[in-house]
Amino acid sequence: EKRINRVYRPPEANADETQIYQPTTDVYSFAIILIEIGGRTEISPPEEQVYDPLWRPELPDLEDHDKDPDNSLPLANKYLDLIKHCWDERPSARPSFTDIKKQLHNINPNKENPVDMMMKLMEKYSKHLESLVSERTMELVEEKKKTDRLLYAMLPKSIAEDLKQGNPISAEKYDQSTIFFSDIVGFTHLSSSSTPLEVVELLNQMYTAFDSIIDEHDVYKVETIGDAYMVVSGVPTRNGLKHAEEICTMAIKIVMFCRGFRVPHRPNQIVNIRAGVHSGPVVTGVVGLKMPRYCLFGDTVNMASRMESTGEA
Numbered sequence: 001e002k003r004i005n006r007v008y009r010p011p012e013a014n015a016d017e018t019q020i021y022q023p024t025t026d027v028y029s030f031a032i033i034l035i036e037i038g039g040r041t042e043i044s045p046p047e048e049q050v051y052d053p054l055w056r057p058e059l060p061d062l063e064d065h066d067k068d069p070d071n072s073l074p075l076a077n078k079y080l081d082l083i084k085h086c087w088d089e090r091p092s093a094r095p096s097f098t099d100i101k102k103q104l105h106n107i108n109p110n111k112e113n114p115v116d117m118m119m120k121l122m123e124k125y126s127k128h129l130e131s132l133v134s135e136r137t138m139e140l141v142e143e144k145k146k147t148d149r150l151l152y153a154m155l156p157k158s159i160a161e162d163l164k165q166g167n168p169i170s171a172e173k174y175d176q177s178t179i180f181f182s183d184i185v186g187f188t189h190l191s192s193s194s195t196p197l198e199v200v201e202l203l204n205q206m207y208t209a210f211d212s213i214i215d216e217h218d219v220y221k222v223e224t225i226g227d228a229y230m231v232v233s234g235v236p237t238r239n240g241l242k243h244a245e246e247i248c249t250m251a252i253k254i255v256m257f258c259r260g261f262r263v264p265h266r267p268n269q270i271v272n273i274r275a276g277v278h279s280g281p282v283v284t285g286v287v288g289l290k291m292p293r294y295c296l297f298g299d300t301v302n303m304a305s306r307m308e309s310t311g312e313a
Contacts, residue, residue: 004044004045006045007032007043007044007045007057008028008029008032009025009028009029010024010025010028010087010091011054011089012025012091013025013028019091022091023096023097024091024092024094025091026097027086027094027095027096027097027100028086028087028094030086030097030100031082031083031084031086031087032057032087034079034082034083034086035057035059035060035083038059038060038062038079038083039060039061043057054089056087059080059083059084060080062076062079062080075106075107078103078106078107079107082095082100082103082104082107086100148160151164155286155292155294156220156236156237156294158236159236159286159294163286163292169285169286170285171283171284171285172236172283172284172285173281173282173283173284174234174235174238174281174282174283174284175281176234176238176240176241176243176279176280176281177232177233177234177235177243177279177280177281177282177300178232178233178234178243178244178246178247178248178277178278178279179230179231179232179247179277179278179279179282179296179300179301179304180219180229180230180231180232180247180250180251180275180276180277180304181228181229181230181275181276181277181304181305181307181308182228182229182251182254182273182274182275182276182308183226183227183228183229183273183274183308183309184206184227184271184272184273185272185273185274186272187226187227190202190263194265198264198265201264201265202263202264202265202271203224203227205261205264206258206261206271207224207229209257209261210229210254210257213250213253213254213257214231214250216250216253217233217246217247217249217250218233218237218239218242218243218246219231219232219233219246219247219250220232220233220235220236220237222294222295222296223293230296231247231250232247232282232296233246233247233250235282235284235296236284236294243279244279247277248277251275251277254273254275255273255275258270258271258272258273274308274309274311274312275308275311276304276305276306276307276308276309276310276311277304277307278300278303278304278307279300280298280299280300280303281298281300282296282297282298282300282301283296283297283298284296284297285297
């Protein structure tokens with residue numbers, strides 16, 4: 001607090017505290033306030049061990065204000081001269097508040113009284129604050145949309161909304177659904193003769209294409225584990241008897257795509273896949289708290305997996 005007080009005290013008051021209550025000291029303090037008003041900032045004392053009694057804060061840069069009509073000050077030089085006059089080292093050379101009032105009246109071209117000026121500034125800052133809050137709110141909304149998109153890509157939207165609300169997720173039974181499984185023929189041999197980066201690139205290109213295909217159908221991608229790709233229809237959104245048609249149409253498109261898809265690091269090698277499909281009831285549930293997974297259980301899942309593993313490419 002003592003360091004802050006030194007900012008508003010003239011040299012003679014710092015040397016002799018009896019000078020604190022002199023009118024010339026108030027004039028010096030007013031000069032500091034004019035700097036804070038002009039610079040739109042609060043002045044802090046220098047971080048010096050030994051305080052320099054002749055220290056002065058930097059004068060405000062009023063050139064930037066001139067570019068803004070709301071902040072324009074046609075007589076900026078006179079404003080700075082008034083500051084210098086008020087903090088003169090010689091107390092007797094400092095103006096009285098009567099003189100200061102006259103000079104401020106000349107500097108202010110609108111001849112507004114202090115209350116009107118204060119209200120205008122408050123209104124301006126209020127509008128600026130509103131625009132700033134609106135801007136930050138829009139940024140927050142956009143970030144929330146990005147987070148929601150990422151969450152909806154990992155879990156069904158209805159499940160994700162319940163998790164966000166803190167609601168418990170109960171297992172749910174679906175009487176009608178169709179499940180699709182696929183994997184790459186000879187993936188183990190292909191992986192052993194390729195680098196990890198080449199395997200990742202292969203799977204990424206392949207499953208990105210699969211993802212674009214399933215976007216055209218009423219299906220839900222459950223998971224990918226290694227080269228295995230699992231999709232279901234009728235879950236989590238029930239669609240009557242359309243689930244078999246949606247999965248089969250999607251499966252045909254995926255198989256047709258793979259006939260023309262080649263291993264990126266082996267252009268002469270075509271990727272062959274096995275696919276299996278089965279319809280029936282399933283039970284769904286969310287497993288785990290960290291990185292929760294939406295899983296399907298039941299004989300329908302096992303049968304679809306067997307159809308894939310015993311099928312031919």
